[in-house]
Amino acid sequence: MKFETINPENQEVIKEYTYLTREELHEKLNDSKHAYKYWKDETLEARKFLINNVKELLLTKKLDYANVITEEMGKPISQSIAEVEKCASLCDYYINIVEESLNHREIESEFQKSYVRYDSMGAIFGIMPWNFPFWQVFRYAIPNILVGNVVLLKHAQITTGCSLKMQELFEEAELPHGVFQALVLDKRDTEEVIKNPIVAGVTLTGSEPAGRNVASLAGKYLKKSVMELGGSDPFIVCKDADIVKAAKNAVFSRLINTGQTCISAKRFIVEKEVAEKFISAAIMEIEMIKSGSLLDKDTQIGFMAREDLANTLEKQLEDLEKSGGEILVGGDRDGNFFSPSLVKVDKENTYAxxxxxxxxxGVVTVVDSEEELIEIANNTPFGLGAAVWSENIEKAEEIAAKIEAGCVAINDFVKSDPRFPFGGVKNSGYGRELSSNALHEFVNIKTVYVK
Structure with a gap:
């Protein structure tokens, strides 16, 4: 069965691909099995050396990789370059912390010796989205490869070229065959991978429905899983905030990656005393956003990655209007291009x-009190990220403690950073990526004691 990848900017066919047959898939699973037998016993120093090779290639060939990202999913080239550079910094981070994170943890006891060790488990199957096609893969692949696991990747169909480019990169960095494999896989074959004995864990970044489906399969076959799903992240602006800075950061967060980001600020919840000033500043920021050729490094806004995604967003905007929302700026569509928009809704409107x-x-809601800020922020099935803006840091931290989310940024916007655990609560998923947590998600945490 064949499919095509389409350039979202001009709707031209990039390339045609063929899904793996069941026979080809099982060959690749066997390759993972054989690679794991060797890789789990490789020294940590050797693994670190090879991941450093990966880092160097990312930096040397970053424009090559960035061009593939931009062509396949429609983000401005400057953002694609930044994504590749971020992957290189992630490699560096894990090279520096992996040894300490995997050291045996001594436990005081009545035994002669007692400790916890961290052993690899097998192949980790990653089902990854198109919106950050390199970063999403690297943030699960690098820590798992360093702990001695091998990696199987099923990427989004529209970024198949990125997935194969990454496999080439790992091979060029001289990692053994089978340690990193991209599977051009029909989603109907997902279960075939998950049930295979070599697969020890499953990690997915994607929509809530996809997460429910894959998590149920992981449960069926008793495989450890991590789910990083959607979000409707609140951006809370208290009346004592620096409003100009808050508006600038709110708009930047909302529009980075053309708004196709799970952790971007989506709901601006603002106290009424500063609402007019915030809205004016936000509109001014939106009107300064530069569109244009994706290969122009000054372009700040790109295209929706697929036509159906643009259709869905257009329908959501119509529904916001029908439910009483007022479009303050934007709201226009031209093919896969959607103009940056701000919609004001009343606090009883829970659509967003x-x-x-x-x-x-972006959706802005004006509230009367600090209590309402928290209430509306938490009135959602999602719990990925949140931001709180206030000059009173103690108060901001008190609000942060009450927010139901995996991350809260104070006087900043939410971002994924290799140093900090990343993940959500409620319908935004479970488990954590990044930081040392990622090195411990898919390992056998083994207790050893000697009498």
């Missing part, structure tokens, strides 16, 4: 709380 707007639309 329950719908993830995966595109360049």
């Amino acid at each position: 709380n329950y719908e993830e707007l995966f595109g360049p639309i």
Whole structure:
């Protein structure tokens, strides 16, 4: 069965691909099995050396990789380059912390010796999205490869070229065959991979429905899983905030990656005393956003990655209007291009709380009190990230403690950083990526004691 990848900017066919047959898939699974037998016993120093090779290639060939990202999913080239550079910094981070993180943890006891060790488990199957096609893969692949696991990748169909480019990169960095494999896989064959004995864990970044489906398969076959799903992240602006800075950061967060980011600020919840100033500043920021050729390094906004995604966003905007929302700026569509938009809704309107707007639309709600800020922020099935803006840091931390989310940024916007654990609560998923947590998600935490 064949499929095509399409350039979202001009709708031209990039390339045609063929899904793996069952026979080809099982060959690759066997390759993972054989690679793991060797890789799990490789020294940590050797693994670190090879991941450093990966880092160097990322930096040397970053424009080559960035061009593939931009062509396949439609983000401006400057953002694609930044994504590749971020992957290189992630490699560096894990090279530096992996040894300490995997050291045996001594435990005081009545035994002669007692400790916890961290052993690899097998192949980790990653089902990854198109919106950050390199970063999403690297943040699960690098820590797992360093702990001695091998990696199987099923990428989003529209970024198949990126997945194969990454496999080439790992091979060029001289990692053994089978340690990193990209599977051009029909989603109907997902279960075939998960049930295979070599697969020890499953990690997915994607939509809530996809997460429910894959998590149920992981449960069926008793495989450890991590789910990083959607979000409707609140951006809370208290009346004592620096409003100009808050508006600038709110718009930047909402529009980065053309708004196609799970952790971007989506709901701006603002105290009424500063609402007019915030809205004016936000509109000014939106109107300064530069569109243009994706290969122009000054371009700040790109295209929706697929036509159906643009259709969905257009329908969501119509529904916001029907439910009483007022479009303050933007709201226009031209093919896969959607103009940056800001919609004002009243505080009783919960549409945006329950719908993830995966595109360049921000929703602003004006509230009367600090209690309402928290109440509306938490009135959502999602719990990925949140931001709180206030000059009173103690108060901001008190608000942060009450927010139901995996990450809260104070006087900043939410971002994924290799140093900090990343993940959500409620319908935004479970488990954690990044930081040392990622090195411990898919290992056998083994207790050893000697009498």
